[in-house]
Amino acid sequence: MTEPTEGFGEKTIKNPGWSGHRDRLRTRYRQGGGSALQDYEFLELVLFSALPRRDTKQVAKDLLNRFGSFTAVINAPRARLLEVRGIGEVAVDQLHILRDAVVRATREEIVDRRLLDSWSKVISYVQSAMGHSEIEQFRILFLDKKNGLIADEVQQQGTVDHTPVYPREVMRRALELQATALVLIHNHPSGDPTPSRADIHMTRQIIDIAKPLGIEVHDHIIVARGAHVSFRGMQLI
Incomplete structure (x- = not known):
């Protein structure tokens, strides 16, 4: 049978x-x-x-x-x-x-902590959350004045090689949450985390809008499968 x-x-x-x-x-x-x-x-x-x-x-x-x-x-x-x-x-x-x-488990490692004091856990979290996605996502970690996590939100999702990002919408949300700092994150499904010219231009736009509002952009991280780059580490911020 x-x-x-x-x-x-x-x-x-x-x-x-x-x-x-x-x-x-x-x-x-x-x-x-x-x-x-x-x-x-x-x-x-x-x-x-x-x-x-x-x-x-x-x-x-x-x-x-x-x-x-x-x-x-x-x-x-x-x-x-x-x-x-x-x-x-x-x-x-x-x-x-x-x-x-x-x-979920890796996210819990960064909740209720000063994110800049647990940077390796932040990287582990964004890698597990986004590193293997086959479409681009743009994510923001919104921080308070002590660099604690207020919110973790996916702002936009796009295609395999592009995500539309609207800097003024990013700032509107930051003000709603009363955030004083941001960590920008997106993924490259291609597997190469090297920032494009569009990535650099978009990051500078957000920084230029955020600065007069008293909001600091701590970093922009690009993740790919098993790899990541930091704009601050590359001296792009």
């Missing part, structure tokens, strides 16, 4: 021999934690509940072969994940829940 499994309407054997493999993998995780498992094995754990009637080992390996890394897998767009044999909507939900849990 067979039962359907998720993804492409395939069928698998009920009570298969690989059920013991799941128990062994769970035991290894309980004894040694995530560091005791290879990337494909950790992906298997994540997929167990989403694919209860399927051998997840090959699915996990196919995901890694397709996208290149564990981080790239959980950040991959839904449509591309669904192209992988054996992956259905519930499995994608499981992977994206893990992604969003990582983003």
Whole structure:
């Protein structure tokens, strides 16, 4: 007797021999934690509940072969994940829940802190939130006079290589929040974080409008997959 499994309407054997493999993998995780498992094995754990009637080992390996890394897998767009044999909507939900849990956890590291005193955590957060996005996003961290985080907002979303940014709208929002400083952030889906001329021009426009209002632009960070640049570090601010 067979039962359907998720993804492409395939069928698998009920009570298969690989059920013991799941128990062994769970035991290894309980004894040694995530560091005791290879990337494909950790992906298997994540997929167990989403694919209860399927051998997840090959699915996990196919995901890694397709996208290149564990981080790239959980950040991959839904449509591309669904192209992988054996992956259905519930499995994608499981992977994206893990992604969003990582983003939420890293964000908590910068809440109620002086951001300039925990800069490495800021970078980790924006990398996890934006570094693997396939469209450009423009994000702003609004800070108070003690450099504490007031708000973290995505102001604009664009295409694969462009996001429209309106400096006066940025200032309007900063004044609404009574922010005294900003950290500008956007991503380059191309993988190259090098600022373009348009990026530099837009940043200078925002600085010029912000200064008379008593609002400081601490930095503009561009993130890409596994890389980032700081305008202040490049002496562009």
